[in-house]
Amino acid sequence: MKDSPPLTMKDIAQELGVSVATVSRALKDSPKISAKKREEIKAFAKEKNFCPNIVAKNLRNSKTEPIKLIGVIIPKFSHSYFASILSGIEEKASTKGYHIIATQSNENYEQEVEICKSLLENKVCGIIVSQAKNTFSYDHFQNIINHNIPLVFYDRICTGINSSRVVVDDYTGAYTAVEYLIKTGCKRIAFYGSSMKLEITKNRYNGYKDALIKNGLSLDERFIKQCDNRTDAEDITPHLLTLEDRPDAFFAINDETAIGILYTVKRMKLHVPEDVSICGFSNGGICMACDPMLTSVDQHGFALGEEAAQVLIDKVEGVIPESKIEKRIVRTRLILRGTTR
Incomplete structure (x- = not known):
């Protein structure tokens, strides 16, 4: 029991x-x-x-210097976007006298659950997390809150948990990018996204959809794919490019997927951006390591990490009341490069 x-x-x-x-x-x-x-x-x-919460109380009241330890859960260290967020968290935490424990769920629900247990056992004073793609139950997050440990979500938030969060403006970022593709002459724009269970996918898809509708273009279900990595992009894209009315642009949920599209388009002897325009989302270092360089929506990962850490620390130290749910949005910016006209 x-x-x-x-x-x-x-x-x-x-x-x-x-x-x-x-x-x-x-x-x-x-x-x-x-x-x-x-x-x-x-x-x-x-x-x-x-x-x-004795840890938080001690941080507020103790005249000695307690251990100020923040747990951070990253879905994948290998993604440059998450790495930039972690850098922002560490930078802000360090300036406030805190240390971090950085962990990786590896996009795995069971691993995420075990990490949460471990962080509680290590008596962290707060946890900053972006949930794994396949997280389907949220008891482990609720358990953190039940232990009076401040919990802040970033990027991928859990809508089933009433907790503070810091996110980018995914909807506006996607809308702006897709509208730019339309304004530069693209009319058949494909959307590659993650599972619709994730809030970021819903928001970016809605931005994509609304940009099409506002500009008088119809949705084509053939061009909407669940695809959020390079391998799948290289598998899925060739079929779309062989259609008589193939897409003349692709909007991808992340840069890794966009690079897979770019590689495939060039392999099939089409020209970028003359035949096909491509836009990613994140604006990581990979955008400038391809030819042509990738247009992308800048998520300002470092700034998002700093903001998430600040919210967490303010919760721990009582600057933000325990009962207040803090919701902050970091604005995006479209960075134009060679994969768009």
Whole structure:
């Protein structure tokens, strides 16, 4: 039988019919709360063996220097975008006196669950995570919250968990890119994305779709593919390029996929961008290591990492109240290079 999750201030607030802020102030003996209400809340908390997040409390109140340790879960270290995010997290954490434990889920749900358990056992004061592609259950994330450990999502957020998050403006980034392809004469634009279970795929697909509709172009289901890596792009693209009304442009959910498209188009003796335009998403170093260089949507990974770390640290140190769900958006920018007209 599983242990019951630890009692939270939110639980106490719901039980007593008060706000989380009132519970927090009462437990701190704040004079803003009446003596009677303070005693009522404190007695209830004692009866239920309520234990606050000791790590976070120590960080706020200790005059000595406690271990300030942040857990970070990266889907894949090999992706330059995630590497830039990690650099941003580490930079911000370091300037604030924190250390990080960087882990890799390798896009695997079971591994992600084990990492979460390990980070809790290592008594991290907070966790920053981008979920794996195949994550289908979120109990391991809820367990972190139940232990009163601040949790911040970045890039791939978990909509089933009410937690703070820092993301890029995926919709606008995709819309801007696809509209640019249309404005430069492209009319049959293919979309390569990840699973529609992921929020970033939904947002980028909606940006793609709305750009087509606003500019008087219809959706062609033949050109919409679940494809988010180079290998699959090289397998799927040849068939589309043999169609009589083949795509004259491709919008890919990441740069790796876009490179697979570029390689295939050139292998089939078509010219880029004269015959086919290609746009990626991320703007990693790989964009300048191909010929022609790849047009891409810049996600500002380093800045996103810094922002995620700042939100996490502010939650840990009480700058952002425990009950407040912080949602921040990092703007994107289309970087034009040789794969578009």
